[in-house]
Amino acid sequence: MPHLLIRGIAPERIRTVAGPLTEELAAVCECPADYFMLECLHATAVSPEGELVSSYPFIEVAWFDRGLGAQDRFARAVDRHVRQALGLPELEIAFRVYRERDYYANGESFGDDQAQDAPPPEEELESLRQANRKLAEELRKARKALSSSAAGGAMSTRLRDALRE
Template structure:
Protein backbone atom coordinates (compact mmCIF):
# COMPACT_ATOMS: atom_id res chain seq x y z
CA UNK A 1 0.00 0.00 0.00
CA UNK A 2 -0.14 2.45 -1.85
CA UNK A 3 -1.48 0.64 -4.89
CA UNK A 4 -1.17 2.48 -8.21
CA UNK A 5 -3.40 1.42 -11.08
CA UNK A 6 -2.62 3.10 -14.39
CA UNK A 7 -4.60 3.14 -17.60
CA UNK A 8 -4.00 4.95 -20.88
CA UNK A 9 -0.20 4.76 -20.54
CA UNK A 10 1.67 2.06 -22.43
CA UNK A 11 3.55 -0.57 -20.47
CA UNK A 12 6.93 0.44 -21.89
CA UNK A 13 6.50 3.96 -20.51
CA UNK A 14 5.57 2.61 -17.08
CA UNK A 15 8.60 0.32 -17.09
CA UNK A 16 10.80 3.27 -18.11
CA UNK A 17 9.66 5.49 -15.22
CA UNK A 18 8.90 2.85 -12.58
CA UNK A 19 12.18 2.64 -10.67
CA UNK A 20 12.77 6.37 -10.13
CA UNK A 21 9.05 7.04 -9.68
CA UNK A 22 8.59 4.47 -6.92
CA UNK A 23 11.80 5.58 -5.19
CA UNK A 24 10.53 9.17 -5.09
CA UNK A 25 7.04 8.14 -3.97
CA UNK A 26 8.55 6.05 -1.16
CA UNK A 27 10.53 9.09 0.03
CA UNK A 28 7.39 11.23 -0.04
CA UNK A 29 5.38 8.63 1.91
CA UNK A 30 8.30 7.81 4.23
CA UNK A 31 8.02 4.08 3.56
CA UNK A 32 9.88 1.38 1.67
CA UNK A 33 9.61 0.90 -2.08
CA UNK A 34 8.27 -2.59 -1.42
CA UNK A 35 5.09 -1.02 -0.03
CA UNK A 36 4.03 0.01 -3.55
CA UNK A 37 2.35 -1.88 -6.35
CA UNK A 38 2.22 -0.46 -9.86
CA UNK A 39 -0.29 -2.09 -12.19
CA UNK A 40 -0.89 -1.39 -15.86
CA UNK A 41 -4.59 -1.78 -16.56
CA UNK A 42 -5.21 -2.41 -20.26
CA UNK A 43 -8.62 -1.07 -21.25
CA UNK A 44 -10.52 -0.41 -24.44
CA UNK A 45 -12.21 2.98 -24.48
CA UNK A 46 -15.21 3.65 -26.69
CA UNK A 47 -16.74 6.97 -27.67
CA UNK A 48 -19.22 7.81 -30.41
CA UNK A 49 -19.36 4.28 -31.71
CA UNK A 50 -15.59 4.02 -32.13
CA UNK A 51 -12.62 2.71 -30.19
CA UNK A 52 -10.61 5.71 -29.00
CA UNK A 53 -7.34 6.20 -27.14
CA UNK A 54 -7.74 5.80 -23.39
CA UNK A 55 -7.09 8.97 -21.39
CA UNK A 56 -4.05 8.70 -19.08
CA UNK A 57 -5.37 8.12 -15.57
CA UNK A 58 -3.69 6.99 -12.35
CA UNK A 59 -5.70 5.76 -9.38
CA UNK A 60 -3.88 5.66 -6.06
CA UNK A 61 -5.49 3.41 -3.43
CA UNK A 62 -3.98 4.03 -0.02
CA UNK A 63 -4.37 4.90 3.64
CA UNK A 64 -4.74 8.67 3.98
CA UNK A 65 -1.45 10.44 4.66
CA UNK A 66 -2.74 14.02 4.63
CA UNK A 67 -3.19 16.67 1.96
CA UNK A 68 0.48 17.69 1.78
CA UNK A 69 1.69 14.14 1.05
CA UNK A 70 -1.19 13.58 -1.37
CA UNK A 71 -0.33 16.78 -3.28
CA UNK A 72 3.35 15.80 -3.49
CA UNK A 73 2.49 12.29 -4.67
CA UNK A 74 0.18 13.59 -7.40
CA UNK A 75 2.80 16.11 -8.55
CA UNK A 76 5.52 13.44 -8.69
CA UNK A 77 3.33 11.02 -10.64
CA UNK A 78 2.37 13.73 -13.11
CA UNK A 79 5.94 14.95 -13.54
CA UNK A 80 7.42 11.48 -14.16
CA UNK A 81 4.77 10.56 -16.71
CA UNK A 82 4.95 13.91 -18.51
CA UNK A 83 8.75 13.70 -18.70
CA UNK A 84 8.25 10.29 -20.35
CA UNK A 85 6.06 11.88 -23.02
CA UNK A 86 2.53 11.55 -21.60
CA UNK A 87 0.95 14.91 -22.43
CA UNK A 88 -1.84 15.01 -19.83
CA UNK A 89 -2.32 12.98 -16.67
CA UNK A 90 -5.17 12.73 -14.19
CA UNK A 91 -4.59 11.32 -10.71
CA UNK A 92 -7.29 10.29 -8.24
CA UNK A 93 -6.99 8.96 -4.71
CA UNK A 94 -9.13 6.21 -3.21
CA UNK A 95 -8.75 6.14 0.57
CA UNK A 96 -9.08 2.96 2.59
CA UNK A 97 -9.81 2.88 6.32
CA UNK A 98 -7.28 0.66 8.07
CA UNK A 99 -10.05 -1.21 9.89
CA UNK A 100 -11.73 -1.96 6.55
CA UNK A 101 -8.56 -3.31 4.87
CA UNK A 102 -7.70 -6.91 5.66
CA UNK A 103 -4.46 -8.82 5.30
CA UNK A 104 -4.74 -12.56 5.84
CA UNK A 105 -8.13 -12.11 7.44
CA UNK A 106 -7.06 -9.45 9.94
CA UNK A 107 -7.89 -5.74 9.68
CA UNK A 108 -4.82 -3.51 9.50
CA UNK A 109 -6.13 -1.15 12.15
CA UNK A 110 -6.12 -3.69 14.98
CA UNK A 111 -3.34 -4.82 17.26
CA UNK A 112 -2.02 -8.36 16.93
Protein backbone atom coordinates in the same frame (compact mmCIF):
# COMPACT_ATOMS: atom_id res chain seq x y z
CA MET B 1 0.15 -0.35 -0.54
CA PRO B 2 -0.08 2.24 -2.11
CA HIS B 3 -1.35 0.84 -5.39
CA LEU B 4 -1.19 2.85 -8.60
CA LEU B 5 -3.77 1.65 -11.12
CA ILE B 6 -2.65 3.00 -14.48
CA ARG B 7 -4.81 3.25 -17.59
CA GLY B 8 -4.05 4.67 -20.99
CA ILE B 9 -0.25 4.31 -20.74
CA ALA B 10 1.59 1.28 -22.12
CA PRO B 11 3.37 -0.91 -19.55
CA GLU B 12 6.63 -0.59 -21.50
CA ARG B 13 6.55 3.17 -20.96
CA ILE B 14 5.74 2.86 -17.24
CA ARG B 15 8.69 0.44 -16.83
CA THR B 16 11.07 3.22 -17.88
CA VAL B 17 10.03 5.47 -14.98
CA ALA B 18 9.05 2.86 -12.35
CA GLY B 19 12.31 2.86 -10.37
CA PRO B 20 12.78 6.62 -9.87
CA LEU B 21 9.02 7.08 -9.39
CA THR B 22 8.67 4.50 -6.62
CA GLU B 23 11.83 5.74 -4.87
CA GLU B 24 10.43 9.28 -4.66
CA LEU B 25 6.96 8.07 -3.67
CA ALA B 26 8.51 5.92 -0.93
CA ALA B 27 10.17 9.04 0.47
CA VAL B 28 6.86 10.93 0.38
CA CYS B 29 4.99 8.09 2.09
CA GLU B 30 7.85 7.20 4.45
CA CYS B 31 7.70 3.53 3.55
CA PRO B 32 9.86 1.08 1.59
CA ALA B 33 9.72 1.25 -2.21
CA ASP B 34 8.70 -2.41 -2.37
CA TYR B 35 5.38 -1.51 -0.70
CA PHE B 36 4.25 0.00 -4.03
CA MET B 37 2.39 -1.80 -6.76
CA LEU B 38 2.17 -0.28 -10.23
CA GLU B 39 -0.54 -2.00 -12.22
CA CYS B 40 -1.03 -1.18 -15.89
CA LEU B 41 -4.63 -2.01 -16.69
CA HIS B 42 -5.85 -2.74 -20.17
CA ALA B 43 -8.91 -0.65 -20.89
CA THR B 44 -10.85 -0.36 -24.11
CA ALA B 45 -12.34 3.08 -24.55
CA VAL B 46 -15.39 3.63 -26.70
CA SER B 47 -16.41 7.06 -27.95
CA PRO B 48 -20.04 8.24 -27.78
CA GLU B 49 -20.21 7.44 -31.52
CA GLY B 50 -19.22 3.81 -30.84
CA GLU B 51 -15.66 4.10 -32.11
CA LEU B 52 -12.75 2.45 -30.31
CA VAL B 53 -10.39 5.19 -29.11
CA SER B 54 -7.23 5.41 -27.03
CA SER B 55 -7.78 5.41 -23.28
CA TYR B 56 -7.10 8.69 -21.54
CA PRO B 57 -3.96 8.66 -19.33
CA PHE B 58 -5.32 8.20 -15.82
CA ILE B 59 -3.74 6.99 -12.59
CA GLU B 60 -5.83 6.02 -9.60
CA VAL B 61 -3.93 5.89 -6.32
CA ALA B 62 -5.38 3.57 -3.70
CA TRP B 63 -3.76 4.21 -0.31
CA PHE B 64 -4.14 4.99 3.38
CA ASP B 65 -4.62 8.71 4.02
CA ARG B 66 -1.33 10.44 4.72
CA GLY B 67 -2.62 13.99 4.83
CA LEU B 68 -3.18 16.59 2.14
CA GLY B 69 0.46 17.73 2.08
CA ALA B 70 1.70 14.21 1.32
CA GLN B 71 -1.08 13.73 -1.22
CA ASP B 72 -0.06 16.93 -3.05
CA ARG B 73 3.63 15.90 -3.06
CA PHE B 74 2.65 12.43 -4.26
CA ALA B 75 0.56 13.82 -7.14
CA ARG B 76 3.33 16.21 -8.21
CA ALA B 77 5.88 13.37 -8.18
CA VAL B 78 3.63 11.13 -10.26
CA ASP B 79 2.99 13.97 -12.71
CA ARG B 80 6.71 14.76 -13.02
CA HIS B 81 7.83 11.13 -13.45
CA VAL B 82 4.98 10.05 -15.73
CA ARG B 83 3.44 12.95 -17.65
CA GLN B 84 6.50 15.14 -17.97
CA ALA B 85 9.12 12.39 -18.35
CA LEU B 86 7.07 10.45 -20.88
CA GLY B 87 5.97 13.57 -22.77
CA LEU B 88 2.25 13.03 -22.25
CA PRO B 89 0.11 16.09 -23.01
CA GLU B 90 -2.23 15.35 -20.08
CA LEU B 91 -2.54 13.05 -17.08
CA GLU B 92 -5.22 12.85 -14.42
CA ILE B 93 -4.60 11.42 -10.97
CA ALA B 94 -7.27 10.49 -8.43
CA PHE B 95 -6.91 9.20 -4.89
CA ARG B 96 -8.99 6.46 -3.29
CA VAL B 97 -8.51 6.38 0.47
CA TYR B 98 -8.76 3.14 2.38
CA ARG B 99 -9.39 3.09 6.11
CA GLU B 100 -6.94 0.80 7.87
CA ARG B 101 -9.78 -0.89 9.76
CA ASP B 102 -11.43 -1.86 6.46
CA TYR B 103 -8.28 -3.20 4.77
CA TYR B 104 -7.29 -6.83 5.34
CA ALA B 105 -4.24 -8.92 4.55
CA ASN B 106 -4.49 -12.66 5.12
CA GLY B 107 -7.75 -12.21 7.00
CA GLU B 108 -6.34 -9.64 9.47
CA SER B 109 -7.37 -5.99 9.58
CA PHE B 110 -4.68 -3.32 9.38
CA GLY B 111 -6.55 -1.15 11.90
CA ASP B 112 -7.54 -1.41 15.52
CA ASP B 113 -11.07 -1.95 16.81
CA GLN B 114 -11.24 1.42 18.57
CA ALA B 115 -10.71 3.34 15.33
CA GLN B 116 -13.84 1.67 13.93
CA ASP B 117 -16.04 3.62 16.35
CA ALA B 118 -14.66 7.02 15.36
CA PRO B 119 -16.42 8.78 12.49
CA PRO B 120 -14.34 9.16 9.34
CA PRO B 121 -12.65 12.58 9.20
CA GLU B 122 -14.73 13.69 6.19
CA GLU B 123 -17.99 12.88 8.03
CA GLU B 124 -16.82 14.71 11.14
CA LEU B 125 -15.77 17.71 9.05
CA GLU B 126 -19.14 17.87 7.29
CA SER B 127 -20.93 17.65 10.65
CA LEU B 128 -18.86 20.57 11.95
CA ARG B 129 -19.59 22.56 8.79
CA GLN B 130 -23.33 22.03 9.25
CA ALA B 131 -23.13 23.12 12.88
CA ASN B 132 -21.14 26.19 11.84
CA ARG B 133 -23.75 27.11 9.19
CA LYS B 134 -26.51 26.77 11.80
CA LEU B 135 -24.66 28.97 14.29
CA ALA B 136 -23.90 31.55 11.59
CA GLU B 137 -27.60 31.71 10.66
CA GLU B 138 -28.63 32.09 14.32
CA LEU B 139 -26.06 34.86 14.76
CA ARG B 140 -27.36 36.63 11.64
CA LYS B 141 -30.90 36.49 13.00
CA ALA B 142 -29.79 37.75 16.41
CA ARG B 143 -27.90 40.67 14.85
CA LYS B 144 -30.89 41.54 12.72
CA ALA B 145 -33.20 41.48 15.74
CA LEU B 146 -30.71 43.49 17.76
CA SER B 147 -30.42 46.15 15.07
CA SER B 148 -34.20 46.42 14.82
CA SER B 149 -34.48 46.76 18.61
CA ALA B 150 -31.84 49.49 18.58
CA ALA B 151 -34.02 51.29 16.06
CA GLY B 152 -36.77 51.59 18.63
CA GLY B 153 -38.14 48.16 19.43
CA ALA B 154 -37.51 46.34 22.70
CA MET B 155 -35.39 43.20 22.79
CA SER B 156 -37.57 40.14 23.14
CA THR B 157 -37.15 37.78 26.08
CA ARG B 158 -36.47 34.95 23.66
CA LEU B 159 -33.66 36.89 21.96
CA ARG B 160 -32.18 37.93 25.30
CA ASP B 161 -32.15 34.27 26.41
CA ALA B 162 -30.55 33.18 23.14
CA LEU B 163 -27.81 35.79 23.48
CA ARG B 164 -27.07 34.67 27.03
CA GLU B 165 -26.38 31.13 25.83
